[in-house]
Amino acid sequence: MHRTHTCGQLTLSQLNQQVTLSGWVQKSRDLGGTTFIDMRDRYGITQLVINSDDDETLRTKSRELGREFVIKVVGQVVERSNKNPKISTGDIEIRVSNLEILNPAKLPPFMIEDETDGGEELRMKYRYLDLRRNPVRNNLILRHKMAQEIRKYLDAQDFLEVETPVLIKSTPEGARDFVVPSRMNAGEFYALPQSPQTFKQLLMVSGFDRYFQIVKCFRDEDLRADRQPEFTQIDCEMAFIEQEDILNLFEGLTRHMFKTIKGLEFNDFPRMLYADAMRLYGSDKPDIRFGMEFVELKNNTLPKNQQPQTWKSENEFPVFANAQMVVGINAKACAHYTRKQLDELTDFVKRQQIGATGLIYMRHNDDGSIKSSVDKFYTELELKNWAIAFNSQPGDLLLIMAGQKDKVRKQLNELRLEMGNRLALRDKNKFAPLWVIDFPLLEWDEESERYHAMHHPFTSPKPEDIDMLDTNPGEVRANAYDLVINGTEIGGGSIRIHDKTLQSLMFKHLGFTPDEAQKQFGFLLEAFEYGAPPHGGIAFGFDRLVSIFAGLDSIRDVIAFPKNNSGRDVMIDSPSTIDEKQMKELSIKTVL
């Protein structure tokens, strides 16, 4: 038997008991004859003591111990003279009578401490050591708890967890698939699912009524910090429902998670139209932990009578005069920003990733006077009118940008988030959930010069907008919605098409020939002819949800064995070459 108790369990209730413990040496201190050893396992730390009057064998062995040695001890629970109230076992220590080294350990390449000295690459190569650190392990414990709670909640709501296949069929629509050559069907390939979309819809056709799955999905994309080639979704679908039912049910789930995991209660989540999110925040996933809404000074894309008052000077700033849109934010109480700080902000928006050409400011000084980088083009009255439009008070700073509508909104969104960071308005312990609704059905893709499905090809257009599919496809709204928390998209979904004719029409608008539609999605079109109910669903990014709950910036920290930005697992050194024999069996060869 390796232990009677864990290292997080013993208190004064076990006083004088003989116990057996196993675990890792966290540290060992020799204080002139008496050796104190902190012994660690997943559950906590227990202090071991070996005294100078203990037998020589024991004392010798205790001196062999290094950090991370795996040991087993037998001893007696005694009361500590120096209690440590910070740990659950802080009232006691173990007078060791027997010590066994179960496995020695080489010196780890970085410190197994909450704050480690190991760099990212080293920690990934030795991920099994990194996982010994409390913060990393706690992320995964949180993930486990969240998965349990999600299942409990959905089970109580009559959802059935159904496993859908991992070896499915490649479909060129959407992101790039990972594919798997089939040995038994030479020349053919499976694909790994980007989501179980069509299967969950078929389960609705089957009458499963409420489906969920916490499931791995795969996308062969070029990776950014917050993307992984394999990721986990909470995937859900319901039949005989409307958008409102789904929003309510999954708001309920999210609220349940906040309550059980973080002890937080929420009122109804606010809802925002996609169009408003773009107008007020320049983003379909606004961080509403803080306001700083966009104010438009000029918007040429609107009908004349709806355009904002432009306070146009005789002598207008040429950049504004030529821009489709002039839009800004009010950085409250930032009028004191120095030239240097303003230059930093200008440099920020001019960075290649953001790509703005410049940034205009207007200081609303404490004394009420106004100072702007475009003073010479505008009268004081005109600038005062800006102040009114922005509802600025003495002490505020306006930051204004100009350009093509979509681009300048995107750029100003970045600046707004940056200002949120600078002004400490994005507290990780504050959570601001938000539904964004009425997404467009289609979005124009410059590269392929055609419309793509914004959500996916199975999303239902709003019935009242269907007529515009032919005349004004970009304006057609979908019954599609996203859940956003703190500026991060946590989940998205839609009401689906359940009618063959409408689905075929959608495929046509997405550039599928009837043959292509039949080849790739014939099974779904056919299923819709055998009694398909109205249905819809949602999928949450589980990795992101956990990372938000953990207050982390990257999903990598909530994944046990993540891959790096080249899709490589540096610990097991994968991907790797395979045998010629394997390739031959699979009827493939590499072309390098």
Added chain:
Amino acid sequence: MHRTHTCGQLTLSQLNQQVTLSGWVQKSRDLGGTTFIDMRDRYGITQLVINSDDDETLRTKSRELGREFVIKVVGQVVERSNKNPKISTGDIEIRVSNLEILNPAKLPPFMIEDETDGGEELRMKYRYLDLRRNPVRNNLILRHKMAQEIRKYLDAQDFLEVETPVLIKSTPEGARDFVVPSRMNAGEFYALPQSPQTFKQLLMVSGFDRYFQIVKCFRDEDLRADRQPEFTQIDCEMAFIEQEDILNLFEGLTRHMFKTIKGLEFNDFPRMLYADAMRLYGSDKPDIRFGMEFVELKNNTLPKNQQPQTWKSENEFPVFANAQMVVGINAKACAHYTRKQLDELTDFVKRQQIGATGLIYMRHNDDGSIKSSVDKFYTELELKNWAIAFNSQPGDLLLIMAGQKDKVRKQLNELRLEMGNRLALRDKNKFAPLWVIDFPLLEWDEESERYHAMHHPFTSPKPEDIDMLDTNPGEVRANAYDLVINGTEIGGGSIRIHDKTLQSLMFKHLGFTPDEAQKQFGFLLEAFEYGAPPHGGIAFGFDRLVSIFAGLDSIRDVIAFPKNNSGRDVMIDSPSTIDEKQMKELSIKTVL
């Protein structure tokens, strides 16, 4: 709103209420003016009524309805005159006031009834219709419930569910891997996991202490009825434990499942040595719902003094004389078997899949007389001694086979199971769990002419047998165990090696060069040097466990979207060819 209630919900408590229901038309009967419609959803069936005095539009629409139409009705809950006690809604019916066809349906290619007329192939092509049938849906509801219970139990036992990667590294040891070409690392491949074995061991090195995962695994094998290329395991690992701890904990899990799901209580599960299982049942997964243990009349593989008494006649039956082993079973009360029945059994064991050359019988007639197919070689006294060895009573039938030890045991195992079926001793509602322990560490592979790991290369040999690795490798026993229920292997596991030296020795004995071991498992060998605790685990085949609980013969019936024996999903028609462009991006081409 599509419904106020489900089709399984309404009783007399809702009498006179106006309700809205949605679902499928199960059937529709027009009884001279009054139309009765059975409307179905996942939760049940509700009877709808449309009378001859209802308005014409409603009556016309009701006549359009065909089987599997999706409809929505508004109506009043009224008491039935003809109650149906077989269904939960049998006391009421709905007087329909409004009927809407949400989606019409073509006539399904087979009947959506518990007993369908659809063949296997048709049901698989239209799996979404097959899944509408109660027995199929109930299997998946059972699966959901079992997964929930397993998680609940393991969570309560401090196990953490940790997701391990699906894109891992190919290792030639074991079964064939599915591989995934990497686009970002041209010429390299990921593999899909046959099990998360090395990752769960690394989690033990990380101090996770107790891990589990209900997880998809993949094996590119030629498929039999009870195999699928992707299957689901309940995968578990524990640190600081011994075999006894694992057997107890997972016996606890199994008992919990029997109790919560089937309402069955069990005493301690029996345990059997692998050697005894092979000797008494010719199988490492004996079905102990019935006895019929093997009796050896001859066993040349034993030391002289331990060999059974052979009752050798002067005039011995030459097949027995030349055989390494003569072994049989006592089929109780089967002495009345006719010549035809005996011939059937002989044909059974001579089938190619079994491959025996013949079958000897001995009838112990009701009057005590004895009749055997080898009468002329043996005296009556000798045959009586057989009867004593088999403990046969008048009325019994002995069935005896001869040959090389391993082969004849395998053959007789098949015959024993066949007799169990014929004598109705294998009741699907009776459950006989059994631990088989002390498996051999290695097994000889004729084809490659070397030893293979019987469980896997990470299994720990019994310490007392390690010395035999060099002298008598086939005799080395492992700390390995299987859970068997009703003759089906449900789970298997072992205590693992946690020491680099012993693991390297194992790799050597399995024919790895040090370079190969380093290339494939270097990360694990290195991890063992940084403080690896003693650990072990087990994995249950979840599909099989569910199928046993469901009383089914095949795992296919408990998988929502299974593949056929060619690894093909005939519904979505996968695998399929992919674009040249995709292959080019992946730096591969097919060689046909």
